[in-house]
Amino acid sequence: MTILLGTKNSHKIREITEILSELLKVQLLTFRECPFSDVPEEGATLEENARLKAHTICAQTGLPVLAEDSGLEVEALGGAPGVRSARFAGERKDDRANIEKLLSLLKDVTERRARFRCVAVLAWPTGDELISEGILWGQIAHTPRGTTGFGYDPVFIPDGYDQTLAELGSQLKNRISHRRRALEGLMRQLQSRLAAEHLRR
Numbered sequence: 001m002t003i004l005l006g007t008k009n010s011h012k013i014r015e016i017t018e019i020l021s022e023l024l025k026v027q028l029l030t031f032r033e034c035p036f037s038d039v040p041e042e043g044a045t046l047e048e049n050a051r052l053k054a055h056t057i058c059a060q061t062g063l064p065v066l067a068e069d070s071g072l073e074v075e076a077l078g079g080a081p082g083v084r085s086a087r088f089a090g091e092r093k094d095d096r097a098n099i100e101k102l103l104s105l106l107k108d109v110t111e112r113r114a115r116f117r118c119v120a121v122l123a124w125p126t127g128d129e130l131i132s133e134g135i136l137w138g139q140i141a142h143t144p145r146g147t148t149g150f151g152y153d154p155v156f157i158p159d160g161y162d163q164t165l166a167e168l169g170s171q172l173k174n175r176i177s178h179r180r181r182a183l184e185g186l187m188r189q190l191q192s193r194l195a196a197e198h199l200r201r
Contacts, residue, residue, distance in 0.1 A: 001194070002027040003122070004034050006057040006067030011150040012179075015170070016066070019180050023187040029063070036060045046071055046083055046119040047131065054123035068120040068182060072152045074140060075113045077105060085151070099144055099155055112140040116156065116178040120186045130189045134181025149173060 005013055008031050017028055039056045043049035046069040053067035071085040081088040081102070089097035106112060116136040123129045137159045144154035146166025153165035158176060165173050174180055 001190075002029060002063065004029045004036075004057065004061055004063040004065045005031075006036070006039075006053045006065045007031075008038070012068070015174060015177075015179055016068075016183065018170075019174050019183050020187070023184060024191065034061055034063065041069065041083075041086075043069075044083065046117060047121075047133075049083065050119045050121040051123070051129065051131075054121040054129065055127075058123045058125055062125050064122060064124050066120065066122045066186070068118055068179065070116065070118040070151075070179060072102075072156070073115050073117055074102070074106070076109045076111055095151055099152060102140065102152070103142070103144075103155065106140055114138060114140050114156065116152075118178040118182040120179075120182040122186055122190060130186055130193070132182045132185030132189065134178040134183070134185065136176065136178040136181070 003026050005016060005028055007013060013030055020026065020028060036057045037060060039053045041049045041053070043052055049069035050067050053069070054065045057067065058065040069083070071082045073079045073082050081098070085098070086093050089101045115138065118134045120132050120134070121129055139157045141155045141157050141164055144166070145164045146154050146168075148169050149166040153173070156165050157163065158165065161168060
């Protein structure tokens with residue numbers, strides 16, 4: 001089966017490719033092999049954005065498309081930045097500025113419970129879709145630490161660890177991340193769908 005990744009984010013392409021290589025044997029295409037237009041993330045939720053990207057790119061290309069949207073939700077901030085995670089500090093995506101704003105808002109906050117959440121959608125030209133969600137709980141560090149990863153990884157300490165995701169490294173991150181958990185659920189659904197289709201033949 002061939003699946004087009006509905007993102008142009010190089011960090012996400014690398015992570016998704018590495019994770020899926022362990023979960024299911026599928027041929028993955030990117031925008032480099034199959035170009036598509038950017039899809040504005042105008043949804044009010046992560047699920048809306050993931051579905052919008054998957055179905056829009058699917059209609060453009062005629063291929064099954066896997067798209068996802070992820071966000072950091074901090075309890076002390078009422079779930080913010082949430083769906084606005086990538087543009088928390090402004091419309092121009094800037095990881096450093098986003099982290100600076102987050103830490104500024106949490107400057108005098110002791111309860112720093114947070115979670116990363118990912119919603120992944122696999123859509124077909126028929127309009128069919130599969131949806132899966134993954135969550136990784138943790139705490140927000142007081143200062144950025146580590147040099148790997150992207151986004152809020154330098155300030156997110158997952159439960160059960162003393163290091164941030166940026167300190168743990170990509171290999172371990174890809175085993176425990178919210179994105180991994182969402183993709184695992186999606187691939188389980190896909191395997192069931194493929195098995196059912198095989199039986200109907």
